Amino acid sequence: MINVADAFSKFRSRLELTNKEQEDASRRHKEIRDYLRTKFDIDRDFLTGSYKRWTKTKPLKDVDILCVLGEKESHRRDEPPADLLKEFEDALVAKYGRSNVSRQRRSVTVDFGVKPNADEDTDGKVMSFDVVPAFNKSKHYEIPDTSNPNGWTETDPEIHYQKAVVAQDNYDRQWKGIVRMAKKWNAHREKPVKPSFLIEVMALELLVPPFGGDFRYELKGLFASLADRIHEAWPDPAGLGPPVSDGMDNTARDTAKQELLSASNAAAVAIQLERTGKNGDALRAWRDLFGPLFPLS
Ligand SMILES: Nc1ncnc2c1ncn2[C@@H]1O[C@H](COP(=O)(O)OP(=O)(O)OP(=O)(O)O)[C@@H](O)[C@H]1O
Ligand SMILES: [Mg+2]
Structure with a gap:
């Protein structure tokens, strides 16, 4: 024993990210990025949150991807934050299906339908991503926040x-x-x-x-x-x-x-x-x- x-x-060590998980996260990142770029003007996007900081727990779910919107989307900053989340939600539903996409306070979650086994093992697969639309705000970002009375949250992941x-x-x-x-x-x-x-x-x-x-x-x-x-x-x-x-x-x-x-x-x-x-x-x-x-x- x-x-x-x-x-x-x-x-x-079981709670550390494995190479396989990082490869899967990167593959999903690329897939979501390539798709969303056909729907929105996105300046840049990157993985962030606890995944990036190495403080995420297992099984690996809700990996955050921040999508910084470009000039053509700037009008959306003057519209309700819920509308922006809804646009992202609708776009992601079209690709991943209604039952796999849900809107959160600050993001849209895409579930990949990966089920962990009884040992909480997903065989290196990421279960879900949280897609966060964002605007540049000086050196940091502003993201929708439907629970914040002013509708937006400033955040500095760096x-x-x-x-x-x-x-x-x-x-x-x-x-x-x-x-x-x-x-x-x-x-x-x-x-x-x-x-x-x-x-x-x-x-x-x-x-x-x-x-x-x-x-x-x-x-x-x-x-x-x-x-x-x-x-x-x-x-x-x-x-x-x-x-x-x-x-x-x-x-x-x-x-x-x-x-x-x-x-x-x-x-x-x-x-x-x-x-x-x-x-x-x-x-x-x-x-x-x-x-x-x-x-x-
Ligand atoms: N109140 C807040 N103000 C500013 N930034 C925040 C706030 N809450 C969260 N964030 C930023 O958004 C990121 C994503 O939020 P989220 O709730 O997914 O946390 P997380 O650290 O990624 O934890 P989890 O492992 O649960 O996903 C955080 O890592 C943090 O950088
Ligand atoms: Mg997170």
């Missing part, structure tokens, strides 16, 4: 990217791995924390260097401090968009807090089981927290 420390190392790079460097290069694990817990628990980007934003402040050297205690501590501060307002780290914490009301935050506290308690129990020589029970306790990607052997 594997020991818990090795199980965590294996878990961490600043988010750089902050993650610095955090990773300051944390003995383990910060992203820990963020992916915490996001895996969230996805496995059906997302008590919304959006999951909030976990990454909070981790920028809550994971105080240096790395303690032990994923067990890092995770236990992170769950506890996320619980402790989940009711606070968490601004966009680039200082441009609305608070990242605006996706939950007070009731949702209460629920998230309870879930996070029980995760921290479950981690403490798992650590105790291991200390008393119950390795198999400890592994199963961690798997209950993270799901099938956490190895038992």
